[in-house]
Amino acid sequence: MRGVFVVIFCCGFLQLVSSQCRTVRKTNENWGCYNDGKELEPGEYFEDPVTCDECTCLGGGFLSCCANAVTFSDLSPDCEVVKDGCKAVAVLKSDRSKLCPEVTFTGKKK
Structure with missing residues (x-):
């Protein structure tokens, strides 16, 4: 549970310092996230191959994604x-x- 709090805090902080981040609710799940039919655990990270965004599952169905463009x-x-x-x-x-x-x-x- 402490690890989930750290991930949520860090991602929230990243959103404050970078306007290129966004958090979206992907499902009404109480625990993890789903993205393109794949179940993600809280704290799980991936890079979207289409948008090149870096995304992290915050838990509770929330997914935080930050633009990764140069x-x-x-x-x-x-x-x-x-x-x-x-x-x-x-x-x-x-x-x-x-x-x-x-x-x-x-x-x-x-």
Whole structure:
């Protein structure tokens, strides 16, 4: 029970500091959560393959999801953003195997 409280507190705190998080009630269950037909235990974490959101089951049917997108800004004209699923990197246009030397980004870098 203490672990569930810690998860709920941490996720609530994350929502306060990040406006890109949201909590949704997925079912009327009293204990865990359901997502796409899969039962989740309180504290269980997953990354949504479609939206790339990071989600945690809070229990009681509540699911907390936070956006996990990386946005690049001030990208050099010599660079481009390459996406692979939920991951994105800034690489040199002339040699896509090399990362851009100076990049400004917001979000979580993977």
